[in-house]
Amino acid sequence: MPVLSVTNLKKRFNLEAGFFARFGRFVYAVNGVSFSIGKNETYGLVGESGCGKTTTARLLVRMYEADSGDIMFRQGDRVLDVKALKGKELKQYREKVKYVFQDPARSLNPRMTIYNVLTSGPRWSGSRRNKKELREEAAATLEEVGLRNSDLERRPAEFSGGQRQRISIARGLLMKPDVLICDEVVSALDVSIQGQILNLLLDIRASRDLSFLFIAHDLKVACYFCDRIGVMYRGELMEEAPAAELYRTGIHPYTELLFSSAARAGKTAGAGGDRSAGTAEAAALRGEAVPAAAEAEGCPFAARCPRADGRCFREHPELLEAGSGHLVRCFKSG
Numbered sequence: 095m096p097v098l099s100v101t102n103l104k105k106r107f108n109l110e111a112g113f114f115a116r117f118g119r120f121v122y123a124v125n126g127v128s129f130s131i132g133k134n135e136t137y138g139l140v141g142e143s144g145c146g147k148t149t150t151a152r153l154l155v156r157m158y159e160a161d162s163g164d165i166m167f168r169q170g171d172r173v174l175d176v177k178a179l180k181g182k183e184l185k186q187y188r189e190k191v192k193y194v195f196q197d198p199a200r201s202l203n204p205r206m207t208i209y210n211v212l213t214s215g216p217r218w219s220g221s222r223r224n225k226k227e228l229r230e231e232a233a234a235t236l237e238e239v240g241l242r243n244s245d246l247e248r249r250p251a252e253f254s255g256g257q258r259q260r261i262s263i264a265r266g267l268l269m270k271p272d273v274l275i276c277d278e279v280v281s282a283l284d285v286s287i288q289g290q291i292l293n294l295l296l297d298i299r300a301s302r303d304l305s306f307l308f309i310a311h312d313l314k315v316a317c318y319f320c321d322r323i324g325v326m327y328r329g330e331l332m333e334e335a336p337a338a339e340l341y342r343t344g345i346h347p348y349t350e351l352l353f354s355s356a357a358r359a360g361k362t363a364g365a366g367g368d369r370s371a372g373t374a375e376a377a378a379l380r381g382e383a384v385p386a387a388a389e390a391e392g393c394p395f396a397a398r399c400p401r402a403d404g405r406c407f408r409e410h411p412e413l414l415e416a417g418s419g420h421l422v423r424c425f426k427s428g
């Protein structure tokens with residue numbers, strides 16, 4: 095049974111002003127997404143900028159309220175309806191499903207000491223831990239992410255980007271969550287630092303009883319780090335498969351585009367250009383990804399798809415099984 099599952103999750107934003115106003119009044123940021131994360135499993139959400147990854151994560155922790163759909167969380171033998179949680183139960187849920195923000199520079203309050211950054215959540219949420227216990231736990235968690243006990247008294251500005259990301263991860267880990275949501279935790283970092291943070295996450299995964307939702311642009315990183323991956327486009331899942339299978343035989347035209355653009359980017363960068371050698375940003379260089387501004391009539395990918403025909407513009411394909419544990423939303427990839 096999954097630890098966390100979402101079914102047909104939808105969230106649209108009302109946009110009466112600004113750049114996206116020209117597409118209509120709404121942007122369908124998350125448009126019927128379903129997936130589940132098993133115990134100790136790492137599920138990856140991958141896709142270009144604006145496809146709805148962060149919105150999905152924020153719906154999961156109730157930073158946004160979903161328009162419709164279900165979010166279920168299993169804790170022991172109880173299954174909680176996350177959308178119905180209130181007050182203390184919601185606070186407890188948020189301690190069990192922790193969200194590590196996309197941008198560590200902005201998510202760490204510069205005026206706080208690292209001790210306060212780490213513990214403000216637990217203290218405000220009325221944790222019964224006393225001060226001494228909390229301090230010991232904060233120090234141990236900081237050491238777990240590769241920093242020192244003495245760093246507790248320093249402030250975020252005194253740390254590098256990679257170190258700040260470690261602090262964000264420590265903040266996520268402090269309450270011993272069941273699920274850690276890592277939103278682009280390496281994308282803002284230099285490549286050499288990215289590797290260090292990924293290794294840290296691998297260590298944490300090996301030593302803790304933890305499930306991950308790993309959000310990334312980078313297919314290579316996602317295939318390396320995740321057990322299963324959902325490829326997202328304009329608020330919908332286009333393909334879902336075990337990471338190794340997606341890497342070998344991703345079959346949706348959008349997945350192919352991501353891989354081939356990534357390979358071209360890899361060649362341009364002199365990185366060899368194998369299937370795994372680049373990022374989804376490379377696909378965005380082709381420049382046509384826009385958020386869904388109306389409930390899609392046809393296939394969301396039709397305007398960019400080299401294999402699209404008339405049906406693709408008229409009918410909306412379902413996400414169907416193309417093999418064991420392999421789902422694809424495409425009329426031509428069954």
Ligand SMILES: Nc1ncnc2c1ncn2[C@@H]1O[C@H](COP(=O)(O)OP(=O)(O)OP(=O)(O)O)[C@@H](O)[C@H]1O
Pocket residue numbers: 107108109121122123141142143144145146147148149150196311385
């Ligand atoms: N609070 C908001 N108000 C209005 N529109 C929003 C809001 N949050 C997200 N959006 C829009 O919803 C769409 C999905 O955004 P989201 O941040 O979820 O994408 P993303 O996949 O995380 O992108 P990135 O890779 O750039 O982080 C975008 O078009 C975005 O502009």
Ligand code: SF4
Pocket residue numbers: 346347348393394395396397399400401402403406411423424425426427
């Ligand atoms: S349904 Fe049609 S447009 Fe959509 S991905 Fe498949 S071939 Fe392309």
Ligand SMILES: [Mg+2]
Pocket residue numbers: 147148149196277278
């Ligand atoms: Mg995002």
